[in-house]
Amino acid sequence: MANMLNGFEGARAATFAADVEQAIVINFWISIVLFISVIGPMVYFAWKYRENNVKDEEISDVTHHTTLEIVWTVIPTALMMVLFWFGYTSMSALRTMPDADTAITVQVEGSKWKWRYEYPANKDGFVHKLGGAYTKPIQDENGKIIEKGTMDKSALYVPANTNIILEMTAPLDDVIHAWFVPAFRMKEDVVPGRITKQWFNAEVGEYEVECAEYCGTDHSYMYSRVVVLPKAEYDAWFESNEDTPKGNYLKSGDAILQQHGCKSCHAIGTDKVLVGPTLNTRVLTKEQVLDVINNGQDKLGYAMGAMPGGNDLEAMGFDMTTAEEVAAYVAGGMKGEQPASFATCSSCHGEDGAGLYGTSPSLVSYDVDLLRNVLKNGKEGMMGKMPAFPYVSEEEISAIAEHLKK
Amino acid sequence: MSKTYFDETHCAIGHPKSTFMQWMLTVDHKRIGLMYAAVMFTFFFVAVATALAMRFELFAPGAQFMDGDTFNQAFTLHGVIMIFLFIVPGIPAIFGNIVMPLMIGAKDVSFPRLNWFTFWLYIAGCIIAVSSLWVGEGFADTGWTFYAPYSLNTGTNVIMTLVAAFVLGMASILTGLNFLVTIHRLRAPGMGFFQMPLFVWGIYATAWIQLLATPVVGITLILAILEKYFGIGIFDPSKGGDPVLFEHLFWIYSHPAVYLMILPAFGIMSEIIPTFSRKEIFGYRTIALSSASIAGIGYLVWGHHLFTSGMSDMAKVIFSFLTFFVAIPTGIKFYDWVATMYGGKIVLSTPMLWALGTLITFAIGGLTGVTIAMVGVDIHLQDTYYSVAHFHYAMLGGVAFLLFAGMHYWFPLCFGKMYSEKHAKNAFYLQFIGFNMLWFPMFIAGYLGMPRRYFDYLPEFQIYHQVSFFGAVIFITGLVYMFVTFYKGIKNGEKTTPNPWNATTLEWHLPSAPPPLENHSKVPYVDFRPYEYKHGEPVVKFDYVTMKRID
Numbered sequence: 013m014a015n016m017l018n019g020f021e022g023a024r025a026a027t028f029a030a031d032v033e034q035a036i037v038i039n040f041w042i043s044i045v046l047f048i049s050v051i052g053p054m055v056y057f058a059w060k061y062r063e064n065n066v067k068d069e070e071i072s073d074v075t076h077h078t079t080l081e082i083v084w085t086v087i088p089t090a091l092m093m094v095l096f097w098f099g100y101t102s103m104s105a106l107r108t109m110p111d112a113d114t115a116i117t118v119q120v121e122g123s124k125w126k127w128r129y130e131y132p133a134n135k136d137g138f139v140h141k142l143g144g145a146y147t148k149p150i151q152d153e154n155g156k157i158i159e160k161g162t163m164d165k166s167a168l169y170v171p172a173n174t175n176i177i178l179e180m181t182a183p184l185d186d187v188i189h190a191w192f193v194p195a196f197r198m199k200e201d202v203v204p205g206r207i208t209k210q211w212f213n214a215e216v217g218e219y220e221v222e223c224a225e226y227c228g229t230d231h232s233y234m235y236s237r238v239v240v241l242p243k244a245e246y247d248a249w250f251e252s253n254e255d256t257p258k259g260n261y262l263k264s265g266d267a268i269l270q271q272h273g274c275k276s277c278h279a280i281g282t283d284k285v286l287v288g289p290t291l292n293t294r295v296l297t298k299e300q301v302l303d304v305i306n307n308g309q310d311k312l313g314y315a316m317g318a319m320p321g322g323n324d325l326e327a328m329g330f331d332m333t334t335a336e337e338v339a340a341y342v343a344g345g346m347k348g349e350q351p352a353s354f355a356t357c358s359s360c361h362g363e364d365g366a367g368l369y370g371t372s373p374s375l376v377s378y379d380v381d382l383l384r385n386v387l388k389n390g391k392e393g394m395m396g397k398m399p400a401f402p403y404v405s406e407e408e409i410s411a412i413a414e415h416l417k418k
Numbered sequence: 419m420s421k422t423y424f425d426e427t428h429c430a431i432g433h434p435k436s437t438f439m440q441w442m443l444t445v446d447h448k449r450i451g452l453m454y455a456a457v458m459f460t461f462f463f464v465a466v467a468t469a470l471a472m473r474f475e476l477f478a479p480g481a482q483f484m485d486g487d488t489f490n491q492a493f494t495l496h497g498v499i500m501i502f503l504f505i506v507p508g509i510p511a512i513f514g515n516i517v518m519p520l521m522i523g524a525k526d527v528s529f530p531r532l533n534w535f536t537f538w539l540y541i542a543g544c545i546i547a548v549s550s551l552w553v554g555e556g557f558a559d560t561g562w563t564f565y566a567p568y569s570l571n572t573g574t575n576v577i578m579t580l581v582a583a584f585v586l587g588m589a590s591i592l593t594g595l596n597f598l599v600t601i602h603r604l605r606a607p608g609m610g611f612f613q614m615p616l617f618v619w620g621i622y623a624t625a626w627i628q629l630l631a632t633p634v635v636g637i638t639l640i641l642a643i644l645e646k647y648f649g650i651g652i653f654d655p656s657k658g659g660d661p662v663l664f665e666h667l668f669w670i671y672s673h674p675a676v677y678l679m680i681l682p683a684f685g686i687m688s689e690i691i692p693t694f695s696r697k698e699i700f701g702y703r704t705i706a707l708s709s710a711s712i713a714g715i716g717y718l719v720w721g722h723h724l725f726t727s728g729m730s731d732m733a734k735v736i737f738s739f740l741t742f743f744v745a746i747p748t749g750i751k752f753y754d755w756v757a758t759m760y761g762g763k764i765v766l767s768t769p770m771l772w773a774l775g776t777l778i779t780f781a782i783g784g785l786t787g788v789t790i791a792m793v794g795v796d797i798h799l800q801d802t803y804y805s806v807a808h809f810h811y812a813m814l815g816g817v818a819f820l821l822f823a824g825m826h827y828w829f830p831l832c833f834g835k836m837y838s839e840k841h842a843k844n845a846f847y848l849q850f851i852g853f854n855m856l857w858f859p860m861f862i863a864g865y866l867g868m869p870r871r872y873f874d875y876l877p878e879f880q881i882y883h884q885v886s887f888f889g890a891v892i893f894i895t896g897l898v899y900m901f902v903t904f905y906k907g908i909k910n911g912e913k914t915t916p917n918p919w920n921a922t923t924l925e926w927h928l929p930s931a932p933p934p935l936e937n938h939s940k941v942p943y944v945d946f947r948p949y950e951y952k953h954g955e956p957v958v959k960f961d962y963v964t965m966k967r968i969d
Contacts (some may be wrong), residue, residue, distance in 0.1 A: 015878050017867050034430040035795050036865075045783040050752045050781050057759040058774060063696075063766070069694075072761025075698050084753040085746070092742040095792055099738055102794025118619040146442050149874075158540035160877070184656035190726060194867025197798040201727045203662060204567060204657030220876070224726075224801040224869045226561050228568065229486045232872035240723060290653040293921055 019195040026196035027104040027213040035098040103295040115175035122189035122202040125230035126273035128181020145273030146235040171246035190225035194289035301339035301393040330356040359377040380413040422932040430534045445530035451515030464497035489873035490559035491680040497562030511683035520925035523606030528599040539589040547582035566653035566664040592626025611945035615923045620685025621708045623713040627678040635671035637690040639667040669720035677716040683820035694770035695762030696954035701754040708747035741791040772823030779815030785934035804864025834931035837907030848896030855889025920958040928963040
């Protein structure tokens with residue numbers, strides 16, 4: 013059906029989906045019966061005893077009827093217990109974890125706003141690490157969607173008719189998410205600092221994963237996909253070191269930024285400030301520079317150590333009265349006459365602000381060193397906090413830096 | 419002409435001459451109730467407008483009018499206003515104040531000055547909540563539930579919203595306390611608990627929840643504030659705290675709060691059905707005691723909000739089991755109401771239409787709640803549009819609809835005038851149709867896997883959002899229509915007698931409409947049941963000057 017997600021219909025996608033569906037159907041019919049038992053008489057009485065159909069003397073004065081009262085207490089109670097039972101049994105099917113020895117256990121990490129999957133090591137000791145951010149749909153200026161969003165990059169690949177256990181968690185500085193597959197009728201929250209578990213055993217197909225616990229700006233774009241492959245196809249891939257069974261990821265800088273979800277928070281190609289600054293070129297605002305001059309910065313982990321702020325910076329000979337002027341100079345892209353007190357800055361950041369030999373950060377560009385340090389340590393500054401992305405590889409960092417130079 | 423409560427009042431401080439100051443300082447329960455209504459409906463319409471804006475964004479997939487952050491703030495604003503400013507104070511603040519003292523033959527509530535203070539505490543809470551729209555880094559984007567660690571991490575102005583919720587909670591506790599004492603101490607002589615009108619029973623059960631459950635959310639909010647500003651690490655996992663603990667503490671209050679909202683609404687239903695069936699209510703004791711038992715069981719079921727939160731499976735089963743026991747007394751009430759109609763003479767005036775319409779919408783709201791009480795099914799439906807549709811059917815289609823029913827029922831009592839029944843009925847039909855068109859498709863969308871709190875969605879779900887949108891337009895048209903009808907009724911409605919509906923309870927035995935400042939002329943002696951009818955006429959009649967029975 014057109015108005016359904018992949019594999020939703022029929023509840024055949026996962027083994028326990030039929031149990032849940034059966035519980036829903038039983039609930040549906042019991043609800044209909046109970047609804048009619050209340051609303052049916054209501055409508056009938058409203059019609060039969062309508063004002064001009066009843067003489068005042070005919071009005072009954074019944075206020076009790078013990079048998080009836082017992083009937084409409086006992087029967088609904090019994091029906092409620094039936095519903096409880098099916099709620100319980102369908103949950104048991106969903107929540108009874110299969111034997112871990114015969115199942116494949118995948119580690120799932122949900123973070124703002126991407127899903128990552130880590131497999132057990134294969135025969136060669138290679139560990140597959142998949143997942144990433146959903147590619148958002150592209151709209152024209154009237155808001156019409158010209159290109160649908162895609163989940164391919166962020167997919168989890170599993171073999172068909174095999175028990176898959178998911179051990180899920182979120183980074184400690186992140187928030188709660190929930191891994192929800194409507195076609196499987198399953199979800200469970202992904203909680204920072206805890207490991208929650210789900211399992212499934214599915215038919216070949218592709219199924220949407222949605223984040224079901226509110227998690228902020230891009231909550232509506234935190235999709236992923238479960239791709240269930242025939243066992244042989246999966247095994248062939250698993251024992252290889254290909255990125256995905258559908259081939260390797262694109263290794264372009266843009267693809268890497270997309271995959272790691274950088275683009276959810278950072279605009280590229282425009283100067284727009286989303287959650288974080290644009291990655292077009294490094295444009296520090298005057299306020300940001302002043303903030304660092306006043307408070308220092310100790311988050312980036314450069315070899316030169318913490319950047320001193322306030323009095324410590326003054327002790328190095330920086331004239332605090334010129335802070336505004338210096339900030340304006342840096343924010344203006346280092347053009348025009350250099351303020352005299354910039355000398356203190358250039359002793360570490362270089363005459364052109366591009367940093368010195370990778371031991372201090374560049375003020376003007378996202379070079380490899382800056383990217384590496386931020387991705388490794390995260391960053392905390394005036395605009396807020398960026399979490400660390402320790403799993404981004406050295407090649408990927410170089411590719412991103414190359415890409416950003418363009 | 420005798421003087422009514424619009425002409426004279428008692429004040430908390432001094433004897434101000436200006437009418438304005440007399441309203442600001444009034445301790446009269448009827449005036450305070452009206453002021454609550456005015457403020458609450460102002461905010462109600464702000465929240466409705468926010469909801470309509472969200473429906474516009476959701477008309478088509480993709481981002482059209484709002485980005486994700488704005489949408490997140492919009493649904494938080496909608497939720498915070500609707501829950502903390504509108505529906506939690508709701509019926510108790512309006513009709514608990516206006517009619518409850520009249521129904522038990524009291525001159526006012528037990529602590530009129532405290533009542534006045536509570537009203538202003540409520541206003542302070544409203545101001546703090548709404549001013550955070552302009553102060554700091556923007557309105558909170560956490561959702562009205564403030565789940566940790568999101569609320570701890572976000573840069574928006576969560577603190578003011580938390581403080582506002584705390585202040586509003588305080589107002590709620592004081593209202594509950596005031597009503598409890600009033601119901602215990604100020605009932606007219608002869609009126610035992612089982613001679614009280616059922617609306618008073620609803621208020622009584624609610625008052626206990628307000629008093630006992632609200633402090634839990636107060637403590638939780640304070641812990642969240644301390645956590646956010648001093649990093650004490652109770653909920654923050656990076657400091658060894660537990661975010662799921664927040665969910666438990668939050669729902670220990672917020673689930674009973676659901677019954678706090680619905681029980682007085684059930685009370686209104688129990689007033690309207692016998693009056694317009696011209697017949698004594700069926701199963702008075704059962705209805706009264708089921709209110710009390712819902713209030714009791716309501717404390718023990720909060721865990722059903724956490725079926726997918728990583729709670730132990732054993733706890734899920736227990737909470738699911740207990741939850742079904744809320745459904746049973748609620749169901750019994752429904753049968754009692756319908757049985758009241760049996761053999762009666764059904765007068766389909768506007769209040770009765772609203773009551774019968776609510777029987778349908780709340781039956782759907784209640785039965786879909788039973789669906790998500792089933793653990794296995796809830797695992798699929800949790801945090802989808804199914805839950806959204808369910809609680810709007812229960813809260814709007816239950817609580818707010820019965821509030822509207824009560825407004826039509828007690829309108830002549832409050833103003834001594836009558837609205838146009840024709841227009842009021844049209845407004846009802848518009849709202850009833852719009853309401854179902856707005857929310858019913860969400861049950862289907864939710865079942866098919868449309869998660870809640872999404873500002874953009876997969877194209878598969880478009881049709882459901884579009885039907886909802888048109889339903890919303892019809893619903894809001896009806897809503898505005900209803901308020902215009904009320905306004906015209908207040909302005910130049912026909913004058914009424916004190917008992918236009920031929921009702922039996924004490925609030926209809928007043929010397930004038932609108933009632934005088936100190937209500938009944940004398941305190942009546944109650945030696946009768948609240949809904950006694952004989953051949954369609956109230957059995958008990960009073961001389962309104964001496965308040966002696968003349969039947």
